[in-house]
Amino acid sequence: MRQTGPDPASTDHLTDSIEALLPALEAFLRFEGPDPAGRRSAWYPLLDRPLPARGSGREAVLAEMRDLLIPYGLRIGHPGFSGWVTTAPSTVATAADLAQTVVAAQRWWATSGNLVDTVAMRWLVELLGFPPSFGGVYTGGGSTANLLGIGAARQHAGERLGIDVSRDGLDGIPDPRVYASTETHHVVGRALGVLGMGRANLRSIATDADGRIDLGLLEAALDEDAAAGRTAVAIVGCAGDVNTGVVDPLDDLARIARERGTWLHVDGAYGGFGLLDDRVRDLFGDVTAYDSFAIDPHKWMAAPVGTGAVIVRDEEILARAFAIETGAYDRERDREPTMGDLPSPFLELGHGTPDMGVDFSTPARGVAVWAILSEIGAEGMRARVTRHLDCARRVAERARGSDELELLIEPVLSICCFRFRPPGVADEATLDDLNERVLDAVRARGRTVTSSTRVGGRFAIRPCFINPRTGLDDADALVDEVLAVGRELAGRH
Ligand SMILES: Cc1ncc(COP(=O)(O)O)c(C=O)c1O
Numbered sequence: 173m174r175q176t177g178p179d180p181a182s183t184d185h186l187t188d189s190i191e192a193l194l195p196a197l198e199a200f201l202r203f204e205g206p207d208p209a210g211r212r213s214a215w216y217p218l219l220d221r222p223l224p225a226r227g228s229g230r231e232a233v234l235a236e237m238r239d240l241l242i243p244y245g246l247r248i249g250h251p252g253f254s255g256w257v258t259t260a261p262s263t264v265a266t267a268a269d270l271a272q273t274v275v276a277a278q279r280w281w282a283t284s285g286n287l288v289d290t291v292a293m294r295w296l297v298e299l300l301g302f303p304p305s306f307g308g309v310y311t312g313g314g315s316t317a318n319l320l321g322i323g324a325a326r327q328h329a330g331e332r333l334g335i336d337v338s339r340d341g342l343d344g345i346p347d348p349r350v351y352a353s354t355e356t357h358h359v360v361g362r363a364l365g366v367l368g369m370g371r372a373n374l375r376s377i378a379t380d381a382d383g384r385i386d387l388g389l390l391e392a393a394l395d396e397d398a399a400a401g402r403t404a405v406a407i408v409g410c411a412g413d414v415n416t417g418v419v420d421p422l423d424d425l426a427r428i429a430r431e432r433g434t435w436l437h438v439d440g441a442y443g444g445f446g447l448l449d450d451r452v453r454d455l456f457g458d459v460t461a462y463d464s465f466a467i468d469p470h471k472w473m474a475a476p477v478g479t480g481a482v483i484v485r486d487e488e489i490l491a492r493a494f495a496i497e498t499g500a501y502d503r504e505r506d507r508e509p510t511m512g513d514l515p516s517p518f519l520e521l522g523h524g525t526p527d528m529g530v531d532f533s534t535p536a537r538g539v540a541v542w543a544i545l546s547e548i549g550a551e552g553m554r555a556r557v558t559r560h561l562d563c564a565r566r567v568a569e570r571a572r573g574s575d576e577l578e579l580l581i582e583p584v585l586s587i588c589c590f591r592f593r594p595p596g597v598a599d600e601a602t603l604d605d606l607n608e609r610v611l612d613a614v615r616a617r618g619r620t621v622t623s624s625t626r627v628g629g630r631f632a633i634r635p636c637f638i639n640p641r642t643g644l645d646d647a648d649a650l651v652d653e654v655l656a657v658g659r660e661l662a663g664r665h
Contacts, residue, residue, distance in 0.1 A: 182230045196238040196239075200243060200247075203250045206618055208243060208244060209247070218236075218240055249261075250641070254620070254646070255622050257414060257468075262544060262640050265544050268542070269476040269539075272535055276535065278533060279524070280521045280522060280525065281517055281522060282517045282520055287523070288539050289524070291538070292542035293307065293481070293483075296481060297483055299448070299545070306460075306485055307483070308465075308528075309490070310541070313470060313478065317467065317480040318357070318466045319530070321464030321466055323494060324484055324490045325437055326406075327489055327492055328405075338493050342369065347397070348402075349374075350407075350408060351394065351407045351408065352374060354379060355383060356376070356410055356439065377393060383416055384418055387421060404432055407436055409436065411443045411446070412446055412584070415625040415634070416587055417564070417585035417586065419456060421457075423457035423461070438465045442468065446557065447459070448558075449557050464483070465482065466482055469537075472586075474638075475537075475544060481541075491528055494527050559637075561586050561637075564588040564637055566647045567588040567590060568588050571651070576592060576655060577590055586636060586637040587634060589632035591603060591631065591632055607624075610657050610658045614650075633654060
């Protein structure tokens with residue numbers, strides 16, 4: 173039937189609608205009782221419905237959210253959750269996300285969202301200790317932030333050979349290569365694939381005894397490739413690798429990059445906020461020597477998932493790397509922003525441009541960062557990071573002090589890798605199997621949920637503390653759970 177009246181979607185009743193969800197959201201965030209989400213038979217069939225030909229209306233949809241979507245959500249904000257590198261947003265960040273959705277989508281236009289996004293980037297640059305000449309752009313996450321940093325490196329490598337890669341492609345750049353340690357997150361390899369350089373052209377360099385990129389092997393690889401006429405596009409350093417939190421020797425990487433005229437990209441998606449803790453600040457070296465830096469406010473800063481950022485020394489290279497032609501429909505992009513008063517914000521764009529990334533339509537992701545920093549300030553972030561490093565150190569201390577636990581690597585940031593190792597069990601395969609079962613059983617009990625990795629080939633239980641709700645008691649609870657479950661399973665072994 174032809175629609176002549178008002179649109180079928182409601183565009184009013186915002187208060188009613190949000191209020192209808194709030195009790196369920198508050199209940200979810202109390203994380204009471206056993207986690208119901210595992211009982212899939214209770215909710216899969218109800219949510220997995222065919223496309224409705226006719227809508228059921230606002231109230232029915234809200235009821236479904238209240239009764240199904242919310243209660244069966246993922247409890248990554250639970251204080252006992254220390255898995256992977258993820259957490260739930262803080263209250264102000266959640267509220268900022270809602271406000272931004274309503275008023276600040278399409279961040280390029282010269283409205284409050286655009287300005288706040290710009291201010292939030294300036295604050296992030298300052299918080300992390302970069303000089304004000306550095307700039308950047310918010311992205312959907314660390315994956316895109318790394319893509320943009322390496323994209324800028326690719327542009328830089330081309331320009332050194334007189335080629336505008338963004339316009340003319342990679343022809344003319346002989347065998348582009350990127351160098352990173354074996355511990356580097358796989359999104360870096362994917363970035364090479366997306367950027368047309370090929371995942372196979374990521375040269376993975378083994379790590380030294382401390383888990384840091386082996387500088388001798390790196391230089392040997394660079395020499396070998398230079399002799400073969402290949403192009404060093406970038407060296408990628410880990411500022412907190414995802415497995416163990418190890419920080420590569422970034423000052424050395426900066427020196428090597430400078431000597432060879434190549435680019436230093438640093439992946440601080442997880443560990444970048446470690447810059448705020450003076451006990452480990454020196455590990456990060458001189459940040460002014462970085463060419464680009466990926467950082468994820470949706471990790472340690474507890475911004476809503478979907479908030480990453482890339483910070484660069486030279487925004488112009490980033491803009492050339494991701495240049496986009498102006499369409500006939502968006503003539504405002506050709507105008508220089510005046511930043512003066514306007515009769516309408518639709519007359520010109522604000523700060524930043526869609527050339528600085530791969531998004532065109534995009535939310536003002538920086539609004540959440542601005543709200544978080546407005547609420548807790550630089551000192552609040554510093555206190556959180558310090559507390560979380562303390563949590564990792566607490567787990568390490570307890571592992572060292574127990575004859576049933578083994579610390580697999582000294583924690584550097586807020587990750588601590590350890591395992592259950594009852595006296596008398598030395599066989600590695602048995603220990604791997606036992607620890608896998610310990611991890612599953614700990615998760616099943618629900619008091620704490622964490623994740624795993626491998627350290628030196630061994631299966632490791634790997635808490636990563638970034639959760640604003642998590643403190644030292646939760647770190648202790650995790651160790652207690654591992655011991656309790658481990659003893660039970662080892663008894664049956
Ligand atoms: C070191 C590191 N780099 C990159 C990423 C990818 O970031 P995102 O998941 O935000 O895309 C992660 C995710 O955990 C990470 O820990």
